[in-house]
Amino acid sequence: MHDIVWSESEKRTARRVFDxxxxxxxxxxxxxxxxxxxxxxxxxxxxxxxxxxxxKRRAVEQKYDYRYSRLLEVFGVLLSEKRIEEHELxxxxxxxxxxxxRSAGFMN
Numbered sequence: 214m215h216d217i218v219w220s221e222s223e224k225r226t227a228r229r230v231f232d233x234x235x236x237x238x239x240x241x242x243x244x245x246x247x248x249x250x251x252x253x254x255x256x257x258x259x260x261x262x263x264x265x266x267x268x269k270r271r272a273v274e275q276k277y278d279y280r281y282s283r284l285l286e287v288f289g290v291l292l293s294e295k296r297i298e299e300h301e302l303x304x305x306x307x308x309x310x311x312x313x314x315r316s317a318g319f320m321n
């Protein structure tokens with residue numbers, strides 16, 4: 214996928230979809246972190262919250278890779294997780310959408 218050429222409009226679409234999905238997922242993590250933190254009453258529970266954050270950080274950093282060579286696969290993952298909808302990728306060309314759909318199909 215290293216030879217895929219991205220038009221400027223495709224890059225804008227990709228950035229918008231990527232950023233929105235990342236913001237939404239981070240918002241979910243923040244909400245869960247706050248809920249867990251308010252329930253902490255012991256040091257063990259406190260460390261558990263820290264471990265939760267560390268796991269989520271690794272997962273987010275691994276999933277959200279904005280290199281154009283990886284972006285279609287990232288969108289496939291996000292589509293399979295229902296973090297984005299296919300219509301949001303409407304600014305991408307047909308060949309790119311086909312790759313995203315294929316990637317999403319492998320995740321299911």
